[in-house]
Amino acid sequence: MIGNxxxxxxxxxxxxxxxxxxxxxxxxxxxxxxxxxxxxxxxxPVREQVLTRRQDLVGRKAAIAAxxxxxxxxxxxxxxxxxxxxxxxSEAAEGxxxxxxxxxxx
Numbered sequence: 001m002i003g004n005x006x007x008x009x010x011x012x013x014x015x016x017x018x019x020x021x022x023x024x025x026x027x028x029x030x031x032x033x034x035x036x037x038x039x040x041x042x043x044x045p046v047r048e049q050v051l052t053r054r055q056d057l058v059g060r061k062a063a064i065a066a067x068x069x070x071x072x073x074x075x076x077x078x079x080x081x082x083x084x085x086x087x088x089x090s091e092a093a094e095g096x097x098x099x100x101x102x103x104x105x106x
Contacts, residue, residue: 005013057064
């Protein structure tokens with residue numbers, strides 16, 4: 001079929017095929033790379049802010065650890081006395097001579 005075409009027609013088909021290959025390469029290869037670069041460029045300021053916050057946290061690590069230790073030391077006495085207000089199940093069983101009788105039922 002190509003043999004039946006004139007030289008001019010074959011050149012035109014070849015040029016159209018070349019243009020189609022160039023457009024396809026642009027759409028499949030070049031455009032996704034450009035989109036990825038543009039997206040990465042838009043994320044740079046946000047990533048810089050996140051990095052700055054993380055660097056600040058790393059710089060304050062010792063202060064945060066000291067504050068946590070101070071908070072734990074203040075909370076420790078409260079935890080020691082928190083369990084003394086009520087009677088636990090084991091203490092209730094010891095109180096009735098170990099018989100295990102439920103006094104609420106009597």
